Amino acid sequence: MNIGTLGAGTVAQAIARHAVAHGHHVLLSNSRGPDSLAAVVRDLGPLASAGTPEEAASAELVVLAVGWPQIPQAVAALPAFDGRIVIDATNQFADPPSHAKAVDLGDLTGSEFVAAHLPGARVVKAFNSLYGKYIAADPRHPAGRQVLFLAGDDPDAVSTVSDLASEFGFAPVGLGSLREGGRLMQLGGPLSGLHVLKQD
Template identity: 85%
Template sequence: MDIGTIGAGTVAQALARHAVAQGHRVVLSNSRGPASLAAVVQNLGPLAGAGTPEEAASAELVVLAVGWPQVPQAVAALPPFDGRIVIDATNQFAAPPPHSAIADLGELTGSEFVASRLPGARVVKAFNSLYVQYIAADPRHPAGRQVLFLAGDDPDAKATVKDLTSSFGFAPVDLGSLREGGRLMQLGGPLSGLHVLKQD
């Protein structure tokens, strides 16, 4: 599978590392241009490359992993998604830690807001509820696999993300729609920052 990332910070790099370990091709992108990612992709190996956000967004599956204030600008010029899958790993921080504040989106969940900015995308919320050290580490532990909460409105898209993340070693748990499930796992929800293992 070809995977693109919008954003190339710690979350995107952690997911890219899992992906290339499973034989997937990854194109990372950021707002500073491909040249700024030369060292990152060299470290990730030959299956990783750097591109523009537009190039990354043309992949079969796209990971959105930018800071919340950067979301509108990061997605504004992306090409139509035409049914392709976007994993939304963002959190709606109106202000970054340590002065954290949650953006007021009214009735919308964070991923519903993101989906409204990505016409044609099948958005699956995932990875936002885990601290990055739990994303980067091997999700397989002696006591079980790291649980990965996810939510989305398209069953087939969720099945694809479940299969992909299971191959990384995670134990995906489907929470339902972007409205109900997304509310459980977004900032302020009862599952945000909850790190649990599933015994197999």
């Protein structure tokens, strides 16, 4: 599978490392340009490359992993998604470096906000409720596999992301729609930051 990332921070790199370890091609992008990612790409190996956000957004599956305030600008000029899958790994931190305050979206979930900015995309909320170090680590532990919560409105898209997460070694747990499941997973929800292992 060809995977693109919008953002190349801790979470995007962790997902990319799992992906290349399982034979997937990953194209990382950020707002600073491909040259700024040369060291990251070298570290990830030959299945990784760097490109523009437009190139990353054209992949079969796209990971959105930018700071919350940057979302509108990061996706504004992207080509139409035409039914391709976007993993929304974001959290609605008003000031991402401090993690001190959440943006009030009223009745909307963070997932619904993101989906509204990605017309034509099949959005699956995933990888947002875990700290980056737990995403980066081997999800297989002696006591079980790291649980990964997912939510989405398109069952086929959720199934695709679930299968990919299982391949990485996670234990995916679907929570339903972007509205109901997304509310459980998002910042301030009961599953946000919950580190759980599934016994095998």
